[in-house]
Amino acid sequence: xxxxxxxxxxxxxxxxxxxxxxxxxxxxxxxxxxxxxxxxxxxxxxxxxxxxxxxxxxxxxxxxxxxxxxxxxxxxxxxxxxxxxxxxxxxxxxxxxxxxxxxxxxxxxxxxxxxxxxxxxxxxxxxxxxxxxxxxxxxxxxxxxxxxxxxxxxxxxxxxxxxxxxxxxxxxx
Amino acid sequence: xxxxxxxxxxxxxxxxxxxxxxxxxxxxxxxxxxxxxxxxxxxxxxxxxxxxxxxxxxxxxxxxxxxxxxxxxxxxxxxxxxxxxxxxxxxxxxxxxxxxxxxxxxxxxxxxxxxxxxxxxxxxxxxxxxxxxxxxxxxxxxxxxxxxxxxxxxxxxxxxxxxxxxxxxxxxxxxxxxxxxxxxxxxxxxxxxxxxxxxxxxxxxxxxxxxxxxxxxxxxxxxxxxxxxxxxxxxxxxxxxxxxxxxxxxxxxxxxxxxxxxxxxxxxxxxxxxxxxxxxxxxxxxxxxxxxxxxxxxxxxxxxxxxxxxxxxx
Numbered sequence: 001x002x003x004x005x006x007x008x009x010x011x012x013x014x015x016x017x018x019x020x021x022x023x024x025x026x027x028x029x030x031x032x033x034x035x036x037x038x039x040x041x042x043x044x045x046x047x048x049x050x051x052x053x054x055x056x057x058x059x060x061x062x063x064x065x066x067x068x069x070x071x072x073x074x075x076x077x078x079x080x081x082x083x084x085x086x087x088x089x090x091x092x093x094x095x096x097x098x099x100x101x102x103x104x105x106x107x108x109x110x111x112x113x114x115x116x117x118x119x120x121x122x123x124x125x126x127x128x129x130x131x132x133x134x135x136x137x138x139x140x141x142x143x144x145x146x147x148x149x150x151x152x153x154x155x156x157x158x159x160x161x162x163x164x165x166x167x168x169x170x171x172x173x
Numbered sequence: 174x175x176x177x178x179x180x181x182x183x184x185x186x187x188x189x190x191x192x193x194x195x196x197x198x199x200x201x202x203x204x205x206x207x208x209x210x211x212x213x214x215x216x217x218x219x220x221x222x223x224x225x226x227x228x229x230x231x232x233x234x235x236x237x238x239x240x241x242x243x244x245x246x247x248x249x250x251x252x253x254x255x256x257x258x259x260x261x262x263x264x265x266x267x268x269x270x271x272x273x274x275x276x277x278x279x280x281x282x283x284x285x286x287x288x289x290x291x292x293x294x295x296x297x298x299x300x301x302x303x304x305x306x307x308x309x310x311x312x313x314x315x316x317x318x319x320x321x322x323x324x325x326x327x328x329x330x331x332x333x334x335x336x337x338x339x340x341x342x343x344x345x346x347x348x349x350x351x352x353x354x355x356x357x358x359x360x361x362x363x364x365x366x367x368x369x370x371x372x373x374x375x376x377x378x379x380x381x382x383x384x385x386x387x388x389x390x391x392x393x394x395x396x397x398x399x400x401x402x403x404x405x406x407x408x409x410x411x412x413x414x415x416x417x418x419x420x421x422x423x424x425x426x427x428x429x430x431x432x433x434x435x436x437x438x439x440x441x442x443x444x445x446x447x448x449x450x451x452x453x454x455x456x457x458x459x460x461x462x463x464x465x466x467x468x469x470x471x472x473x474x475x476x477x478x479x480x481x482x483x484x485x486x487x
Contacts, residue, residue, distance in 0.1 A: 021185060025192055032196075061228055068232035070299040071427055076232075086430040092423055094258055095273050123434070157431075157484040158438055 063150050063169060066105060072135065074155045079107060079165070082157050084133045085126055097138060104170040105135035109154060111164040127156050144173040216268035219246050223263055223287075224270055227304050230291040237331045239309070240287040248282040250306060251405070252412030259416045275413050275420075276304040277403040279370060280349050284308040288333055292396035294417065297472045298428055298487035301420045303396045303413075305403040307334065312350040313402070314340045316359065322376055323355050326402075329395065353402060361387075372401065381407030390414065393421075394468075428486060429453040435484055442483035449474050449486055 067077055071087050074080035084107065089096035114131035121130035147170050154165040219242060226240050249264045253271070260271040275294075290305040313336040318327045327338050340352055340363075352371045354360035357380065360373035364382045373380040379401040381388040388407025392398045397417060404410035429450055436446030452470060471486075478485050 018185065021188070029196075061225070065228065065231050070301065070424060073299075080431075082431050082434055083427055086427050086434070091426075092419075095423075098271075098273055157435060160484055 062100070062103060063148060063167060065099070066135065066167065066169075067152055069099075074157075078153045078155050078162075079167075080155050080157060081121070081127065081133065084135060085121060085123055087135065089136050089138055093138065096136060100136040100138070102139050102142075102172045104137050104139045104172070106132055106168050107135060107152065107154065108132040108166045108168065109163050110151075110166050127158060139170075139172050142172045146171045146173065213266075213268055215244075216265045217270075219243060220248070220263050220265050220268050220270045223248065223306075224272060224274075226289060227274055227276065227291075230289065230302060230304060233291055233302070234293040235291070237288065237290040237333055239333070240289050242285050242287060245285045246282060248278075250276050250278040250282065252409050252416065254412065259412055259419070261413070261416070273416070274304055275301055275400065275417055276306060277400045277409065277413055278306040278405065279311055279351055279403055280308075280405055282306060282308055284310060290331060290334075292399060294394060294396040296394055296421060297468050297475070298424065300424050301417065303400045303417075305399060307403065308349075309335075311335065312337065314342065314350060314352045316340050316352075316354045316356060320355065322374065325395065326353065326374070326398070330399070351402060370406070374398065374401070379410070381410070383407070393417075425453045432486055435486070439483055442478055442481050445474055445477050445481070445483065446486075 067073065067079060072079050072083045074083070089100065109131050116129055116131050118132065119125065119130040121127070121133045147168065149166055149168045152165050152167045154163040155161075156163065222242070223240065226238070230236055230238075246265050249262075251262055251264070253260050253262045261274055261276045263270045263272065263276070286309045288307050288309050291302045292305075293302050294300045311334070313330060313334055315323065315327045315336065315338050318324045318338045327336065330336055340354075342350075348369060350369050352360075352363065352369060354363065354371065354373045355375070357373045357375075360371055360380065360382055363371050364384055371382040373382065378389055378391050379398065381390075381401075383406065386407070388411070390401070390407065390411055392401055392414070397414065400413055400417075401410045404413060432446045432449040432453065436443045436450060439446065449471065452467065452474070455467070475486050
C-alpha cells in the first residue's frame, strides 16, 4: 500500500514535470509568434511606406509623361485640346491602365477665364461652353488619394490660340 | 496500470528533439524565404530602375545615355504575347516588369554599364518612341557606307556605340556582335555559330539569318529599322513591330477624328481635311504603312494646311 502510494506520487511528480516542460515550450512558441507578429507588422508597414513612396515618384513622373503623350501633345510641353477630346482610354484599356495606373487625370482651363464653371468639355460644347477636359477616369476610387497639379499650356487648334491650364492628377492609393 | 521504474527522460528527450527540429526547420525555412525575398526585391529594384531610366527618354526625339547599374545584372528584354496582348518584359532572374514601351536589346544585358538610346517614331506624326539597349561592349559592323541607306544607318547610330563601317573580323569569334549586310548573298554566306547576329537590310525589308532559319520582315521608317538591328532575333522584331503597328492605328484614329472635327469647322480647308481623313481611313495605310507615298502625302497635305493658314493637323 505504501509502495503504491509512493509510486503514484512519483508518477504524479513526473507528470507535473512533463506538463511544466510542455507549458514552457508553449509559452516559448507563443512568444515566438508574438515576435513574428510584430516583425511582420513592421515589415508590412515598411512595404506600404515604400509603395507610397514609389507611387509618389510615379505621380511626379507621370505629369511629364502625360504632357508628352503623343495622343494629346502638340509639341514640346503643350496639350492639344482637340486631341484630348477624342482620346478615349477605354478603346485600349490595358495600355492606358498601364500608362495611367490608378490616376484620374483632368485638365482645367484657367486663363483666359472660362465662361462656364465645372462643365466637362465634349465635342458638342467645345471650345466655348466648357472649362475642363478628362484625360483618364478609369480608376478604382479609394478613400486614400494624393493630388498633384501642374501648369500646362493648352492649344486650341480651331482658332490657333493658346490658353493656360492646370493639369490635375489624383492618385488613388 | 502503470509500470514501475519507467523513466520520463527518454520521452522528454524525444519530445525536445522533435520540437527542437520542428522549430529549427521552421526558422531555417523562414530565414531562407526572407533572404530570397530580399534578393527578389533587389532584382525588382534593378528592373524598375532600368524602366525609370527609360521613362526619362519618353519626351525625347533622339537621346542617348549611359546607364550605370548598381550591380552586374543579367537582364533579358523580350516581347511577350500573353492571350494576344503583346508587351515588353524586362526580366532579371525571377523579378520582371511588363511594359508597353517598344524596347529592343541584342542579347542578355550583363554589363554594369549599359547604353540606352531612343528615337521617336514619326510616321509622319509622332507615334511612340523606340528604345534601344545594349551592353557597352557590343560592336555593330556595317557592310560599307556607300548608298543612302548604308550611309544613313551608319551615321545615325550614335558614336557612343562601338561601330565599324567594314566587316573584316573572324565571324566565328564574333560573339554577341551585330553584323549588318547590304548584300543578301554575303549575309547568307556569313551565317555561323556563336551568338553573333547577322541581318541583311535593303530599302524595304530586313532579313534575319539564324543558323537554320531566315526571317524576312518589312520596316516602316528608320527608327523601326534600328529596332530590327537591335532586336535579338526576327521573332522579337516581329513582335515589337506588331506593338508599334497597334500604336500607329491608335494614333491614326485620333488624327482622323481631329481632321474630321477641323474639317467640319473650317470651310476654307475642308477639302484638305477630308483628303487627310480619307487617307487615314485607307486600309492600305493602316495595314501596310510601309509605302512611303502615304507618309509623303500626309506631310504634303499638312504643309498645304500651313500654306493656306489653316490649323495644321500635326
